[in-house]
Amino acid sequence: xxxxxxxxxxxxxxxxxxxxxxxxxxxxxxxxxxxxxxxxxxxxxxxxxxxxxxxxxxxxxxxxxxxxxxxxxxxxxxxxxxxxxxxxxxxxxxxxxxxxxxxxxxxxxxxxxxxxxxxxxxxxxxxxxxxxxxxxxxxxxxxxxxxxxxxxxxxxxxxxxxxxxxxxxxxxxxxxxxxxxxxxxxxxxxxxxxxxxxxxxxxxxxxxxxxxxxxxxxxxxxxxxxxxxxxxxxxxxxxxxxxxxxxxxxxxxxxxxxxxxxxxxxxxxxxxxxxxxxxxxxxxxxxxxxxxxxxxxxxxxxxxxxxxxxxxxxxxxxxxxxxxxx
Amino acid sequence: xxxxxxxxxxxxxxxxxxxxxxxxxxxxxxxxxxxxxxxxxxxxxxxxxxxxxxxxxxxxxxxxxxxxxxxxxxxxxxxxxxxxxxxxxxxxxxxxxxxxxxxxxxxxxxxxxxxxxxxxxxxxxxxxxxxxxxxxxxxxxxxxxxxxxxxxxxxxxxxxxxxxxxxxxxxxxxxxxxxxxxxxxxxxxxxxxxxxxxxxxxxxxxxxxxxxxxxxxxxxxxxxxxxxxxxxxxxxxxxxxxxxxxxxxxxxxxxxxxxxxxxxxxxxxxxxxxxxxxx
Numbered sequence: 001x002x003x004x005x006x007x008x009x010x011x012x013x014x015x016x017x018x019x020x021x022x023x024x025x026x027x028x029x030x031x032x033x034x035x036x037x038x039x040x041x042x043x044x045x046x047x048x049x050x051x052x053x054x055x056x057x058x059x060x061x062x063x064x065x066x067x068x069x070x071x072x073x074x075x076x077x078x079x080x081x082x083x084x085x086x087x088x089x090x091x092x093x094x095x096x097x098x099x100x101x102x103x104x105x106x107x108x109x110x111x112x113x114x115x116x117x118x119x120x121x122x123x124x125x126x127x128x129x130x131x132x133x134x135x136x137x138x139x140x141x142x143x144x145x146x147x148x149x150x151x152x153x154x155x156x157x158x159x160x161x162x163x164x165x166x167x168x169x170x171x172x173x174x175x176x177x178x179x180x181x182x183x184x185x186x187x188x189x190x191x192x193x194x195x196x197x198x199x200x201x202x203x204x205x206x207x208x209x210x211x212x213x214x215x216x217x218x219x220x221x222x223x224x225x226x227x228x229x230x231x232x233x234x235x236x237x238x239x240x241x242x243x244x245x246x247x248x249x250x251x252x253x254x255x256x257x258x259x260x261x262x263x264x265x266x267x268x269x270x271x272x273x274x275x276x277x278x279x280x281x282x283x284x285x286x287x288x289x290x291x292x293x294x295x296x297x298x299x300x301x302x303x304x305x306x307x308x309x310x311x312x313x314x315x316x317x318x319x320x321x322x323x324x325x326x
Numbered sequence: 327x328x329x330x331x332x333x334x335x336x337x338x339x340x341x342x343x344x345x346x347x348x349x350x351x352x353x354x355x356x357x358x359x360x361x362x363x364x365x366x367x368x369x370x371x372x373x374x375x376x377x378x379x380x381x382x383x384x385x386x387x388x389x390x391x392x393x394x395x396x397x398x399x400x401x402x403x404x405x406x407x408x409x410x411x412x413x414x415x416x417x418x419x420x421x422x423x424x425x426x427x428x429x430x431x432x433x434x435x436x437x438x439x440x441x442x443x444x445x446x447x448x449x450x451x452x453x454x455x456x457x458x459x460x461x462x463x464x465x466x467x468x469x470x471x472x473x474x475x476x477x478x479x480x481x482x483x484x485x486x487x488x489x490x491x492x493x494x495x496x497x498x499x500x501x502x503x504x505x506x507x508x509x510x511x512x513x514x515x516x517x518x519x520x521x522x523x524x525x526x527x528x529x530x531x532x533x534x535x536x537x538x539x540x541x542x543x544x545x546x547x548x549x550x551x552x553x554x555x556x557x558x559x560x561x562x563x564x565x566x567x568x569x570x571x572x573x574x575x576x577x578x579x580x581x582x583x584x585x586x587x588x589x590x591x592x593x594x595x596x597x598x599x600x601x602x603x604x605x
Contacts, residue, residue, distance in 0.1 A: 030440070030443050030444055030447060031447070033440075033444045034444055034447050034448070037444060038456070041456055041457065041460060042456070042459075042460060152588055152589070152592060153584075153585050153588070155588065156532050156535075156536065156584040156585060156587065156588035157536065157581065157584055157585075158535075158536040158537075158539050158540045158543070158580070158584070159540065160539075160540055160543045160556075160559065161539075161559075161577050161580055161581060161584075164559060164563070164566075164573060164577055165577065167563075167566060168566060168570055168573065168574060171567075172566055172567040172570065180566070180567075264449075265449075271449075271451055271452065272451065272540050272543075272544070275543075275544060276563075286452070286455060287455070287544055287545075289459070290455050290458060290459040290546075291545075293459065295459075298456075298459055302448075302452055302455075302456055305449065305452055306447055306448050306449070306452060309447060309448075309449050309452075310447035313446070313447065
């Protein structure tokens with residue numbers, strides 16, 4: 001997982017509405033650049049897209065036909081404009097694999113992926129706060145040391161290793177209580193199959209809690225050492241009152257930017273985790289689209305994932321700027 | 327420079343770092359010398375698929391009937407050089423961009439950092455998959471792409487660390503005396519940011535191992551039938567309920583590598599943090 005990076009844009013004279021508007025406009029601009037880059041890489045890279053799709057054995061005539069069908073013979077600007085307006089109006093062409101409209105493929109998978117990501121996030125946030133605060137409260141106890149050690153291990157582990165260990169533990173002969181393959185039939189809502197969701201959600205939640213919980217722990221220790229908490233102690237306020245009224249809100253506020261980074265990482269973490277459990281979401285769609293050179297599906301999936309990732313990163317940016325201006 | 331070496335030395339003397347070094351040496355031994363110790367060729371079928379461990383196959387056989395121990399001993403080298411190349415390239419490029427942005431300032435800074443913003447909005451794995459789908463898969467390409475994906479993160483950290491150094495009097499003096507920018511950057515600015523550079527390098531190495539292992543698990547690393555720890559996990563996943571060893575053995579080594587690297591990197595980061603705090 002990536003670290004909490006120091007952001008560039010710090011508002012000079014406090015946080016103003018116009019700063020927020022400018023930040024959001026810049027965000028839209030960056031997203032446009034992302035779409036340009038995505039388009040350029042997939043349409044204009046050396047090597048003929050039509051040739052890649054058809055394979056080495058295709059005749060020149062077949063290649064020319066497909067180029068025309070894909071609009072590859074028009075200028076790049078025209079192609080980009082056509083593609084972008086298509087994406088914005090939900091006309092993203094059809095899959096090269098089976099001719100289905102891309103929207104029909106992406107739609108249900110988006111729902112599956114975001115359900116997986118959101119359920120994990122709903123679990124990650126409160127658990128991370130409770131674990132982090134408890135650990136900071138019991139600082140240097142055996143529990144605290146164990147938590148720091150385990151979380152340090154998890155930040156270094158690839159998600160597929162965690163997923164595979166969970167499968168080995170819960171889905172094979174050892175316990176064998178949960179399905180190791182999360183097959184959700186097309187047309188079903190993911191939450192109709194809670195047992196299939198348990199392991200993928202647990203993997204994402206474990207990774208997120210270990211990362212965020214540690215940051216909450218650090219910012220809670222900072223908050224307890226701060227002057228206002230020491231002042232409150234000197235004034236003779238009760239320990240519980242200091243904990244819940246003074247230290248906790250500040251520690252949580254300080255961890256908010258990190259929480260939205262965790263959200264960004266969780267949304268994209270679904271790619272590998274979905275593959276581990278063969279969960280039918282955007283991640284498995286990306287991997288199979290790469291393997292079959294299904295460009296329209298690949299473009300759409302990547303655009304959705306990159307946008308979600310960027311939006312949460314932007315949120316982290318804005319939250320940390322707000323935190324600094326307070 | 328001497329000061330930094332002593333920081334590194336002090337970091338290595340912590341118990342945490344020692345445990346990390348021990349783990350890394352064990353994995354390093356397997357990676358470097360494993361190739362000479364293999365009982366069988368790693369990519370030939372030598373027995374029944376998914377056989378239990380016995381005298382001739384110490385760790386059993388994989389889903390195609392290849393010797394798991396041989397594949398394990400042979401499969402770490404690719405992962406290792408790919409991770410080192412990716413992290414090295416990412417830190418080098420990020421350093422170049424970050425220091426240039428901090429040094430030149432103004433429009434150059436703005437353009438470079440906005441470009442990094444665009445790159446940063448692609449999650450690493452997605453970024454790599456995007457290019458692999460167009461350029462075809464190769465181990466070199468995958469590690470270069472992971473390196474490029476690391477560049478924006480490194481450049482942000484180093485730009486932040488270099489800004490105060492660039493504004494310091496000795497750098498201003500060097501610039502006023504007409505020293506060429508390359509020399510100012512190399513001789514005056516770079517030594518001022520070695521601590522964040524060490525921390526970044528350590529963390530990026532650990533993340534590169536995770537990223538490269540994940541990519542070869544997904545099938546975008548080395549091509550089968552060659553052996554690779556990530557690939558072995560992917561290949562043998564379907565046989566997990568019958569024979570856990572072909573999956574768990576490579577996972578153990580990846581785990582040791584990641585944990586060992588992380589223990590060392592974290593203790594370097596902590597020692598650097600403590601030393602910088604005193605200054």
